[in-house]
Amino acid sequence: MENNEPIMELGAHTTICFLEGCPQAETCIHRLAYRQLGDTRYYGNAVHPSSLKDGQCVMYEEAKLHRMARASQHLFDEVRMKHYHDIHSRVMRILHSRSNFYRCLRGEKLLDEDEQRSIEQLFAQYGYPTEHLFDSYVLQY
Numbered sequence: 001m002e003n004n005e006p007i008m009e010l011g012a013h014t015t016i017c018f019l020e021g022c023p024q025a026e027t028c029i030h031r032l033a034y035r036q037l038g039d040t041r042y043y044g045n046a047v048h049p050s051s052l053k054d055g056q057c058v059m060y061e062e063a064k065l066h067r068m069a070r071a072s073q074h075l076f077d078e079v080r081m082k083h084y085h086d087i088h089s090r091v092m093r094i095l096h097s098r099s100n101f102y103r104c105l106r107g108e109k110l111l112d113e114d115e116q117r118s119i120e121q122l123f124a125q126y127g128y129p130t131e132h133l134f135d136s137y138v139l140q141y
Contacts, residue, residue: 068110
């Protein structure tokens with residue numbers, strides 16, 4: 001299952017851009033953040049007019065879509081007991097911590113493309129199918 005509507009998670013420290021007439025506005029993540037937030041924000045990090053020099057913004061950051069995955073609740077269902085401990089600990093290392101591992105399994109944290117690829121390679125290395133390792137995919141900036 002794949003959700004094709006891009007989502008954008010904005011933290012409290014997201015830099016927004018409300019500069020009018022910037023030639024790079026259509027592809028800039030900071031301008032996209034402003035469009036999503038609208039006039040709901042009263043203070044915070046912002047791109048200043050002095051950032052625009054000779055038609056180029058020094059704060060420009062391209063808005064790239066990434067295909068993020070939700071880890072399956074049943075990630076280890078088909079793993080044999082003799083492989084379980086090794087695969088489990090290696091997946092934890094791929095995700096950098098025990099808390100990230102469990103946040104992914106609960107669906108609180110999405111897996112980026114590199115993490116997906118590493119987990120798929122790990123399961124393939126042990127001879128397990130990789131088609132249903134993830135419950136769903138979402139596009140995210």
